[in-house]
Structures are given as structure tokens and as C-alpha cells.
Amino acid sequence: MSRSLSHSTLLIVTLTILVAILLVANLFVGSVAIPVQEVFNVLTGQECARESWRYIILESRIPQAVTALLAGCSLAVAGLLLQTTFNNPLAGPSILGIDTGASLGVAVVMLAGGAMVVGSGVSAFLATIVGAFVGASAVMAVILFFSTFVRNNLMLLIIGMMVGYLTSSLISLLNFFASADQVHAYTMWGMGNLSSVSLQQLPVYSVTAVCGLVIAFLLSKPLNAMLLGTRYAENLGVNISMTRNLLLLATGLLTATTTAFCGPVTFIGLSVPHIARLLLNSSNHNTLLPVTMLCGGVVLLLCNIISVLPGDNGIIPINAVTPLIGAPVIIYVIVNQKKISYFNG
Amino acid sequence: MIPTPVISAQHLDIGYRTGGEGVKCVHRNLDIALYAGELTCLLGANGAGKSTLLRTLSGSQPSLSGDVWVNGTLLKGMSRHNLSRTIGVVLTDKTAIGGLTVREVVALGRQPHTGFFGRLSAHDKVVVDQSLEACGIADKQLRYMASLSDGERQKVMIAKALAQECPIVLLDEPTAFLDIVSRIEVMSLLHRIAVEHQRAILLSTHDIEQALVLSDRLWLLSRENGLVTGVTEDLILSGGFNNLFPHTEIHFDPLHGSYYPTVQRRKTVVVECVDETLLHWTVNMLNRNGYGVSFDSETSAMPVLRVVNKQSLVWKDAGCEVALHSFDELSQFLRER
Incomplete structure (x- = not known):
């Protein structure tokens, strides 16, 4: 017990240091080349050679790095919550259609909500978040509803995918009736972009994301009981419906706010919990939750650095980078599932 | 001294509420008493309602009517927290x-x-x-x-x-999927826990053989006869097992504590044998080949099989004698007749 504890402590410390390094590294790279010395000068509050560099670092790179960290943490933890709730290692916000639900909410606000365009003001912006939250929670509620009588997990995943398709078709329909400008704004949002959170919006995003993460951490005891299945958990005194509602709330907050701000970022929710379990070699949420959260931060910060590598040639959409890390992990896990302990019930 | 049951219920109706007013009743009028320090086995055919009964007693499914009392407290009135410290479960989930x-x-x-x-x-x-x-x-x-x-x-x-640390432990088929060694280990473990830790342990099983060996009390559940309970040996000797599976194709043999297929008696043979084990397995082979067995050697019309040992068996029929030197030969002989 103590050996595994020290292993997990070491892992958490290492990941925290890695997060710090990557967070700083994110400030040094970007589509505009800024000399390292100048970045230091800006960060330490000294004179900077060009005022535009100071602006880029403070108004763009800092919020973007923090957003990458928060989005990574949020999506990874949301994925873990879903995998435990549905007792299915292949569940995730994208697969179950939850971020499609958030997208629908955003689409309703952006496409059907009149002239509002994302980022055109705080109220429009809040409307987007609320729309995403309602959409994500609605899809999650539908899936939870089905999960009460569809016991087969594979069938439940397929129901999730079908709900996702239905949601997508509604989005297409909204696109069809929307104006060209609205469609353009929505499409840009949909490509996934970690740079769309401004310094002014950052506090709102941080607070909601941290709320979702805190709820997740408060649920680690019932989450461990849920590994045994709902009937065992119930017998251990877990209030199943309350736990499910809180999970719904946490997953909704984490997925919806991230999706509202950054667009649907794929693969983090599905793959990071697996990376965390493989590193930790345990499904115990007491350690798995922090490790998953930190891994999510590391992975998305890394993806963000990769996405700005082309330099002057622009930024690679984040959704073109995340599958490069996510998909191989999932394939690895599926191919090796007989050897991986947490897969074998 | 009459022991007090830790779980008791009178006139308990169990089943499901199927939305709205619909009710699917599985059993009516069950009388239940589960005692501490004892291993109790719940036996019954598939679909007899064993799992429904266990779920009702563990509080995860409400009864249709009638109250379940746990240590003097009403089960449905117990808080989630209290229940989780009183009844522990082992499931097949x-x-x-x-x-x-x-x-x-x-x-x-x-x-x-x-x-x-x-x-x-x-x-x-x-x-x-x-x-x-x-x-x-x-x-x-x-x-x-x-x-x-x-x-x-x-x-x-x-x-x-x-x-x-629950005084009551309910187990839903804990020995399903286990090999014989594990089955015996698990059942012995449960019996030891019941006795040493003074727990009331109730488990459902299809493993009648082990249940008869290690169970202090049996609950026999069938659609036809409801719940019949009693001390294991009492139930066997009073013929309680004959009604557990109401089929004509099988019957319970109280001597060996096991169910056997009912023999389609085409012919009867008189068996003479001193050794009990030898006799049991001789009868086993005769039954399998469609022979009923009689031990009344006075009836001259019937063939007689005299078994001396497993290498020496003699078949006498209408004056002629056939000497057989193994069960293999006896099996061949019975099939050719």
C-alpha cells in the first residue's frame, strides 16, 4: 500500500512540475517569433523592445496557455467521470455525443439567436456558455436515462453515438437556415481554438472549470464504489441518484464550458484517463483523479505547442493535433487489453 | 431457547411493479426467518424467484405487500446509511x-x-x-x-x-462459474464465517450437493409450492426435496442427497451385492441402461446379477449363467440384450 502510495505521489509531483514547465514553455512559443530574452523581460515586468510583443504575451499567450491547461484538465476529468459512470473504458464526451450536445447549444445561440456572434460582448458570450451547458447536460441526461434500462454498455455507447448524430443533424438544419456570416462564425468556432478566451473572459472560464473539477474531487469516494457497479455501490450506502446528478452537473460544467470557449476539442476526454491509468497502474480515484487532471493539462499544453510550430505560417487547428496523441493511445489500449489490468474487470 | 430471527417477514408478496398500476407478482404469502450464526442456502429452479427474494430482503427492491423486519427494525424505514451497515451483499454483477x-x-x-x-x-x-x-x-x-x-x-x-461488518450477508449465487475446489472452499468459508463471526448468511445456489453438506438451514423456493424452509436434515428426511423441481423426469434420492433422472424401467433385475459402494455403482449402470432394480431374490422370474467384486459379476437368467469380468463387459452385455 505504501509502495503504491509513494509511486502515485512521485507521479503527481512529476506531472505538476511538467505542467509548470509546459505552461511556461507555452509563453515562449507562438505564431509570432519573440526572442526568449524579450519574453523574460515582459514576464519580469521590465522594458520590452516592442510594445506589440508585450501585448501578445500578456493578452494572448498567457490566456491561451491557461486555457490549454484548464481545458486539458476539464476534458480529461470529464472523460474519467463518464468512463466510471457508464462502467465503460471507451466512454468519453465526444463518443457519447455530449460535446455535440454542447455544440448544438452553441449553434442555437449563434445561429438561431438572431444577430449575436460569439465574442461580440459579454452577454452573447454568457449566452453561448449557457447554451453549451444546457445542450451538454440534456444529452447526458438522455444517455443516463437510457442507461437505467439498457444494461449492455456497448449498446449504450451506440445509443450515445445515435444521439450525437441526431444532434448533428439538428446543427446542420440550423446551419441551413442561418445566414452566411453566422455559419462562418459557427464553423470557425467548431474547428477548436484555444486562443479564443480573452484575458477578460479567463476568470469566468477558470471559475466554472474549477467548480466542475472540485465537484469531481468531492465525488471520489462514491466514484470508487461505482467501480463495483451501481448495486454494490448502493449497498455501500452510496446515494446513486444524487451521485449521478452531481456527475451530470460536473461533466456538464467541464465539457460545456470548455466546448463553449474552445470549440469541441476531441480525444482528450477519451484517451487521457487511459494514459493516467497506465502511468498510475490503478483505477483508484483517490489518485487517479489528480493524475488524470494533470495528464490532461500536460497533453493539451503539449498539443498547443505543437499547434503553433508552423510559426509564421499560422496555427494548426487543435483538433488536428489531439488525435495524434489520443488515437494511438486508444489503439494501444484496445490491442493490449488482455494485458492491462483495469480492463479485466 | 427459541432463537430470534435477524430477518423476519410474514405474508410477504414479492415481485415487480411494472409502471403505472401493473404488478408482476413472483410469490405471495412468504413467511421468512433468517437466523444468526447459521449458513442458509436458498435453492430453486431458474426463474423460481431466488434473485427477487434476495433483492427484496436486501432492501434494493420494495416488497409488493408485507413488511420485512431486520433486528426489530422495519427494513423500508431504515436509512441508506443504516442499511449499508446492516446488510452486506455479494452479487454477480x-x-x-x-x-x-x-x-x-x-x-x-x-x-x-x-x-x-x-x-x-x-x-x-x-x-x-x-x-x-x-x-x-x-x-x-x-x-x-x-x-x-x-x-x-x-x-x-x-x-x-x-x-x-454487517450482521447479515446475502449472496446471489456466489459459487456460480467456480470449479469444484473453489465451490467447496467458498462454501466452507461462508459456513465458518457464519459460525465464528455469528453472522446470518443467506446464499442462493444451484449447487445442491454442497448446500446439503454445509448448509444449516435450507430455503426451497418453487413456483408451485412457494417457500419451504427447515433444517437441512429435516427437509431431506421429510421429503421436502420431492417438490422442489416438480418434473417426472427427475427424482430426489435422500440416501445420496442428489437428484437422479427417473429410470424408464423396461426390465427389472435382482441384484445381489454385499459392498455398498459396489452396489451403488452397479445400480447406476443398470439404471442408465434402462433396468430397474429389485433386491427380492425370491422372485424367480427375474434375471439375477450377482456382484462379487468389480472383476467378477455373474448374470443368471432362465437357467443360463454368463460370467462377466468388468463393468465394461457388463455394459456391453446390457446393450446387446
């Missing part, structure tokens, strides 16, 4: 605990006793140690669940229920 160690799973049984974050106190750790020890899996406590055999996993789940 699919779990996702392959990535937990044996010790972590047993420690989950402490959840009803720990605080908000589930942190284990020194006392909790002692209870976990004792539970691991009692189930004989202390040496495996750092192994992952995924690396265990089915029998070992079942022992871990029993240790979990033990760590829960």
Missing part, C-alpha cells in the same frame, strides 16, 4: 475493478464506516486486515483483481462484505 488491488477492494467495504473522503482510520485498517485473513487472501492483498482466478475474486468479494 459486472464490475470494473481489475485495476484495483485486493486490499483496495476489501477496503471499499469500509465505506459505510468512513468519512466523506473515505479515508481509512487505524481501526478500519485492522478490520480490513482481519477480513483478508479470515478469507485466506492476506498473502494476495497487493495483487490486482485482474490477476485473480474466479474463486479468489469471489473470496475477495466475501472479504469486502465481511469488512462491511
Whole structure:
């Protein structure tokens, strides 16, 4: 017990240091080349050679790095919550259609909500978040509803995918009736972009994301009981419906706010919990939750650095980078599932 | 002294409410008494309602009518927290605990006793140690669940229920999917726990053989006769088993405590044999080949099989004698006749 504890402590410390390094590294790279010395000068509050560099670092790179960290943490933890709730290692916000639900909410606000365009003001912006939250929670509620009588997990995943398709078709329909400008704004949002959170919006995003993460951490005891299945958990005194509602709330907050701000970022929710379990070699949420959260931060910060590598040639959409890390992990896990302990019930 | 049951119910109706006013009643008028310090086995055919009864008694499914009393408290009035400290369960549900160690799973049984974050106190750790020890899996406590055999996993789940420190433990087919060695180990373990820890243990099983050996009391559940309960030996001797599976194709043999297919008696043969084991297996072969057996050697019309030992069997029929030198030869002979 103590050996595994020290292993997990070491892992958490290492990941925290890695997060710090990557967070700083994110400030040094970007589509505009800024000399390292100048970045230091800006960060330490000294004179900077060009005022535009100071602006880029403070108004763009800092919020973007923090957003990458928060989005990574949020999506990874949301994925873990879903995998435990549905007792299915292949569940995730994208697969179950939850971020499609958030997208629908955003689409309703952006496409059907009149002239509002994302980022055109705080109220429009809040409307987007609320729309995403309602959409994500609605899809999650539908899936939870089905999960009460569809016991087969594979069938439940397929129901999730079908709900996702239905949601997508509604989005297409909204696109069809929307104006060209609205469609353009929505499409840009949909490509996934970690740079769309401004310094002014950052506090709102941080607070909601941290709320979702805190709820997740408060649920680690019932989450461990849920590994045994709902009937065992119930017998251990877990209030199943309350736990499910809180999970719904946490997953909704984490997925919806991230999706509202950054667009649907794929693969983090599905793959990071697996990376965390493989590193930790345990499904115990007491350690798995922090490790998953930190891994999510590391992975998305890394993806963000990769996405700005082309330099002057622009930024690679984040959704073109995340599958490069996510998909191989999932394939690895599926191919090796007989050897991986947490897969074998 | 008449012992007081830890779980009791009179006129209990169990079943499902199927939305709206619909009710699917599985059993009516069950009278129930479960005692501490005893292993009780619930036997019955598939679909007899064993799982429904267990779910009703564990409080995870309401009864249709009638009250269940647990240690003098009304089951449906018990708080979730109180219930989790009173009745522990072992189920056949699919779990996702392959990535937990044996010790972590047993420690989950402490959840009803720990605080908000589930942190284990020194006392909790002692209870976990004792539970691991009692189930004989202390040496495996750092192994992952995924690396265990089915029998070992079942022992871990029993240790979990033990760590829960509930006076009552209900188990839904804990020996299903287990090989004979594990089945006997698990049943002996449960009997020992019932006696040594003064728990009331109720388990459903299809393993009648082991149930008759280790169960202090039996509950026989069938659609036709409802619930028949009693001390194991009483039930066997009073013919309670004849009504458990109301089919003409099988019958209960109280001597051997097992069910046998009913013989389609085409012919009868008189068997003479001194050794009981030899006699039992001779009759076994004769029955399988469609022969009924009589021990009345006065009836001259019937053929006689005299068994001296397993290398020497003599078949006498209408004056002629056939000497057989093995059961293999007897089997050939019976088939050719």
C-alpha cells in the first residue's frame, strides 16, 4: 500500500512540475517569433523592445496557455467521470455525443439567436456558455436515462453515438437556415481554438472549470464504489441518484464550458484517463483523479505547442493535433487489453 | 431457547411493479426467518424467484405487500446509511475493478464506516486486515483483481462484505462459474464465517450437493409450492426435496442427497451385492441402461446379477449363467440384450 502510495505521489509531483514547465514553455512559443530574452523581460515586468510583443504575451499567450491547461484538465476529468459512470473504458464526451450536445447549444445561440456572434460582448458570450451547458447536460441526461434500462454498455455507447448524430443533424438544419456570416462564425468556432478566451473572459472560464473539477474531487469516494457497479455501490450506502446528478452537473460544467470557449476539442476526454491509468497502474480515484487532471493539462499544453510550430505560417487547428496523441493511445489500449489490468474487470 | 430471527417477514408478496398500476407478482404469502450464526442456502429452479427474494430482503427492491423486519427494525424505514451497515451483499454483477488491488477492494467495504473522503482510520485498517485473513487472501492483498482466478475474486468479494461488518450477508449465487475446489472452499468459508463471526448468511445456489453438506438451514423456493424452509436434515428426511423441481423426469434420492433422472424401467433385475459402494455403482449402470432394480431374490422370474467384486459379476437368467469380468463387459452385455 505504501509502495503504491509513494509511486502515485512521485507521479503527481512529476506531472505538476511538467505542467509548470509546459505552461511556461507555452509563453515562449507562438505564431509570432519573440526572442526568449524579450519574453523574460515582459514576464519580469521590465522594458520590452516592442510594445506589440508585450501585448501578445500578456493578452494572448498567457490566456491561451491557461486555457490549454484548464481545458486539458476539464476534458480529461470529464472523460474519467463518464468512463466510471457508464462502467465503460471507451466512454468519453465526444463518443457519447455530449460535446455535440454542447455544440448544438452553441449553434442555437449563434445561429438561431438572431444577430449575436460569439465574442461580440459579454452577454452573447454568457449566452453561448449557457447554451453549451444546457445542450451538454440534456444529452447526458438522455444517455443516463437510457442507461437505467439498457444494461449492455456497448449498446449504450451506440445509443450515445445515435444521439450525437441526431444532434448533428439538428446543427446542420440550423446551419441551413442561418445566414452566411453566422455559419462562418459557427464553423470557425467548431474547428477548436484555444486562443479564443480573452484575458477578460479567463476568470469566468477558470471559475466554472474549477467548480466542475472540485465537484469531481468531492465525488471520489462514491466514484470508487461505482467501480463495483451501481448495486454494490448502493449497498455501500452510496446515494446513486444524487451521485449521478452531481456527475451530470460536473461533466456538464467541464465539457460545456470548455466546448463553449474552445470549440469541441476531441480525444482528450477519451484517451487521457487511459494514459493516467497506465502511468498510475490503478483505477483508484483517490489518485487517479489528480493524475488524470494533470495528464490532461500536460497533453493539451503539449498539443498547443505543437499547434503553433508552423510559426509564421499560422496555427494548426487543435483538433488536428489531439488525435495524434489520443488515437494511438486508444489503439494501444484496445490491442493490449488482455494485458492491462483495469480492463479485466 | 427459541432463537430470534435477524430477518423476519410474514405474508410477504414479492415481485415487480411494472409502471403505472401493473404488478408482476413472483410469490405471495412468504413467511421468512433468517437466523444468526447459521449458513442458509436458498435453492430453486431458474426463474423460481431466488434473485427477487434476495433483492427484496436486501432492501434494493420494495416488497409488493408485507413488511420485512431486520433486528426489530422495519427494513423500508431504515436509512441508506443504516442499511449499508446492516446488510452486506455479494452479487454477480459486472464490475470494473481489475485495476484495483485486493486490499483496495476489501477496503471499499469500509465505506459505510468512513468519512466523506473515505479515508481509512487505524481501526478500519485492522478490520480490513482481519477480513483478508479470515478469507485466506492476506498473502494476495497487493495483487490486482485482474490477476485473480474466479474463486479468489469471489473470496475477495466475501472479504469486502465481511469488512462491511454487517450482521447479515446475502449472496446471489456466489459459487456460480467456480470449479469444484473453489465451490467447496467458498462454501466452507461462508459456513465458518457464519459460525465464528455469528453472522446470518443467506446464499442462493444451484449447487445442491454442497448446500446439503454445509448448509444449516435450507430455503426451497418453487413456483408451485412457494417457500419451504427447515433444517437441512429435516427437509431431506421429510421429503421436502420431492417438490422442489416438480418434473417426472427427475427424482430426489435422500440416501445420496442428489437428484437422479427417473429410470424408464423396461426390465427389472435382482441384484445381489454385499459392498455398498459396489452396489451403488452397479445400480447406476443398470439404471442408465434402462433396468430397474429389485433386491427380492425370491422372485424367480427375474434375471439375477450377482456382484462379487468389480472383476467378477455373474448374470443368471432362465437357467443360463454368463460370467462377466468388468463393468465394461457388463455394459456391453446390457446393450446387446
